[in-house]
Amino acid sequence: MEEVNNKLVAIKGHINGAPAESDFEIKSETICLSLKANEVEVIVKNLYVSVDPYQLNRMKTQSSSQGTINFAAAISPGHAIDTYGVGRVVASGRADLEKGELVVGLLTWGEYTLAEPGRLLNKLDAMGHDLPHHVGALGFSGLTAYGGFYEVCKPKKGESVFVSAASGSVGSLVGQYAKLFGCRVVGCAGSQKKVDLLKEKLGFDDAFNYKEETDLKSALKRYFPDGMDIYFDNVGGKMLEAAVANMKQFGRVAVCGVISEYTGSGKRAALNMLDVVYKRITIQGFLAADFLKDYADFMKTTTDHLRTGKMHSLCDISHGVESVPSAFVGLFSGDNIGKKIVQIADQ
């Protein structure tokens, strides 16, 4: 029975504020590459794993996010951390998966995933796309952007759309879907480099660096003198407040994430509910898991757009399991451009 060394990332204790690299440890354990009934159904060698801000909520002592769905389960100190990713089957007790095949699904921040029966794991047909794209634009980030934009924002052609964290994993895709759909799209990001990227590569109609704005409400008024129909919110806090103030009547706010609140609850948006009432604004939270029914449409549309060059999938890749903590911590200071991914091993 072959044994191998498995390095994995764990939290040392619960993290209730902004994360630091010192909150994490790289553990090394010897694992046995053999299946065990009721415990290990498939063993996967991890290749590319996703690094997402929402995972911080799972690391807290307590969060309203925890327990609502599988992907949001609490993370325990010292234990393997689940994440979305692409890997290769090392051993399989499942009839539909063979050794050597590529899989996509719920892996771990580690070198190997020991998958219990029932774990989300599907055979991957790469369809000619680079594997990291299957973690980002063709993975849960893509489904989040697709479902959030079409199902929650309920866009009409010609409407105006504002996207925050627009160069991030989800925002960069939302803006491109919105442009292809026929909307006017403005994004904000945290550096001039990102702003240039939005305008020059991703086709946004306009973009701005929010860090250079002292009054977000006025900034949005400048980019949307007649107000906005749709706000795709990835950040919450002051930006959400400013957006609500600039919504048109019957405007829709899709709340995808609230990164400004993940690191503490002191920055909550104090929304002007008078605006919400009189402008009949709808504010709706959602999770990608709600859009699994749209998965086939999403994949067809998105693979076509990527193949024809109408959409760009931005991947920001670090290398080696040891780089996961810094990659994760960097999300909260905006280090990434596009989808943050760690390549654990060569294909």
Next chain:
Amino acid sequence: MEEVNNKLVAIKGHINGAPAESDFEIKSETICLSLKANEVEVIVKNLYVSVDPYQLNRMKTQSSSQGTINFAAAISPGHAIDTYGVGRVVASGRADLEKGELVVGLLTWGEYTLAEPGRLLNKLDAMGHDLPHHVGALGFSGLTAYGGFYEVCKPKKGESVFVSAASGSVGSLVGQYAKLFGCRVVGCAGSQKKVDLLKEKLGFDDAFNYKEETDLKSALKRYFPDGMDIYFDNVGGKMLEAAVANMKQFGRVAVCGVISEYTGSGKRAALNMLDVVYKRITIQGFLAADFLKDYADFMKTTTDHLRTGKMHSLCDISHGVESVPSAFVGLFSGDNIGKKIVQIADQ
């Protein structure tokens, strides 16, 4: 050409905080009971007029509410103040309205309404109901409750519903619609007398006095141990925060009013957007004017329920135009039970 004295209520200046009776004046003017092309198409003797919290927003120097729809137009100091009400036609230049007929629509806080062409004014068929009910349960308060509950809350039988300001004009009706629809309904109000009324007369499953609760979040947890599906919000502020914390997955918050914010913006709800995302909560503002398409259904359903005694229309009536300021100011300290109406004249 007959001349009469018309007493009317006006604001002395814009009101930007909590209103006081001294902010108002009773003006007396002589008006001519004759029609003038392009200026006065119908003259109405006002009988019952509505007194509503939202009118405070129209009295502010500036508010996001103003200008969005006719009913929300800014009110100018010294001028007549529009309101919903029932009156009797004194003179008419409209083919569909004759002298002596009852009308319902946009009147004023005064003894007479000089209606310009195009003003909302419809012949009233009282259908055997007392006239005040046509200002409340069968008027815009009723339509707000009906449309807000059915269209915005999108209820399912057996769901749990929480209503704030539950003994107020809209809340008292929402709770009754919800019970008749087959929901479990809990309301909150500001006195034991109101709480008793909700449980004993209006059929709420339970009710509590929010003034006796030090922790609204815990209070709601007590009444909804498994969370609530629907929150019909009339107050905003801390109650809205507590409700969001107690919503079930896919819960809906219908934001009808935010009385806690009308008197100043210092009490805005700082919502936990993490709850909104992970529980996929929808928060939606609305106005009765959005439900005019449902008007016929609303009238049929509600007149039937009132006639058969399945619903109760609570009217809290003051007498005489001079009582309008105190009636209005009293809304903000919860003096009213049910719909606040001022009877201006005998029928």
